[in-house]
Amino acid sequence: MDFSLSEDQRTLVAMLRRFIEEKLAPLEETVEREGRLAPEVARDLFEQSKALGFYAMNIPEEFGGGGLSTVDMMLAEEQFGRTTDILIRRSFGNVYEVLLKCVGPQVERWLKPATRGERTCSIAITEPEAGSDAASIRTAATRAGGGWVLDGKKHFISDGLFSDFFVVSAVTDPSAGGRGISLFLVDRDRKGVTIGRDQPMMGLRGTSHVELFFDRVELDDQCLLGEPGRGLGYALDTLGRVRLGQVGARAVGKATKILDLAVGQARERRQFGKAIGEFQLIQKMIADSVIEINAARLLLWNAAAAIDAGRDARALIAMVKVNASETLGRVADRAVQIFGGMGFSRDLPIERYYRDARVYRIFDGTTEIHTAGIARAALKSGGALYDPVEAV
């Protein structure tokens, strides 16, 4: 069992890190201050990244993507975590793998344009009354003629202002509960689709989070993604790799970057005549962060390797989601503490990382929801969940 990176993995990681440090990091403060990424800058980043094959690396080559394995994609996503959400979206693309459910004419209409970066997609599942309890959505689609009519409301839809189409969850069979929910591909220019206000957030500046309103939106039959009634299942399975990457791997990358800064500060900052890194209370914070980041990354790689091997990784993904996001939260908090007053000050980016880190414990399923899921799985399957000898 060798956990060292291969030469090509190393090169990919080095190139992405260089791209992020040279092209993206210098833009972060401007985006933070202005609350937006100028469209011409976004366009330029996209074109540079696209030319290098760094856009939509998670999508198979047959659809125009980079065709990375899950493990390789996690290495890339970890690097993405070193910059901000909006810069990742525009440079590398958040092309959701749920779009791989596209078949027939859907491939040319939605999947390929999204992979090429011509059309941007957001996932619209959350509603004001349905967050963690995704089965309690009220948005509904009813059969009408050869298509569907969509009615309802979504909120907190990340990147909604920029997106060209949405993957929307809607009830199609009210009598079937969680098994009566389907996913739809909804173009933003459809009659009856209204983009609401951009909901201001604690962090992730530059990425919009909008309300969406659907007022008798007529959808043709092609707009149904996958099979009816399977929407929640897709959200759990297909979005699993997204959760692993966009939350798990990015949290590990962000924590790593923050720890780099904290270690630097502990080495450089002198008080009472010595570097503060010589004080054991500071050392404790650093050592805990090192251990937790290493553990989080190994759990991440384990889950990624399970996906590549075709095993059911749902419980592992949940563990990564909880562990990586909570690790990021602790590492960011310790970094503020190690930097002291400067950590709280807006003159350094530490406070921004701290604010940006907070949502990792919330989005894509809260720590509590995933924790409960892990406990249920353990009570059902026992050792299979925590003992490799028992695992299938």
Place this chain on the structure above:
Amino acid sequence: MKIVVPVKRVVDFNVKVRVKPDGSGIDLQNVKMAMNPFDEIAVEEALRQKEAGKASEVVLVSVGPAQAAETIRTGLAMGADRGILVKVDGPVEPLGVAKVLKAIVAAEQPGLVILGKQAIDDDSNQTGQMLAALLGWPQGTFASKVVIDGASAAVTREVDGGHETIALKLPAIVTADLRLNEPRYASLPNIMKAKKKPIEEKTPADLGVDVAPRLKVIKTGEPPARRAGAKVASVAELVGKLKEAGVI
């Protein structure tokens, strides 16, 4: 025409190196290594010449430990065609490297060898010049521009006080300065292709070269700590101090 580009595995330029406590050298334990930045510029230049139709193949050579294959692979991912690793554990001095390269040149018959002007670890700035002397080839060092035209190359050199352009008859040696170009990013498709590109392994003995060090390092030490400067309150005071110091 073939272009040979030697690449060296060195401490990453971001790393703050530390001297070993016994003064015997630099501590390389757990230190990130990378391709010498000037060599990256040399690889980029060779690739641009190839893309401009001036060269048909770019061959990378590294003299170093097994891990130097990684450095070659980085250049292959940028777009070079193949690599040669001359395996040596332990330090190799510029003259040793130049002798190895001479043997490689004899086998490969390139029209041009582009090297970094120096490696950022020992800053010797000797290998290119020594190779030119061993081969009896013309050399254009500290190049900031290279224009190949048939059997000759115009090399613009960064010299004290400005630029100098010289004409070299090929085959020739060029060493790359910082402003020659900006090295590209390796693209994802090229990174994947690099895996399949061949790296041939050789030893100095295969080439009939003795690379045993001729120099002895007596001591490695930290640079002296800088002392704090004096603060001045006004321009007049500054001018007064400078006069006092006899510098103006």
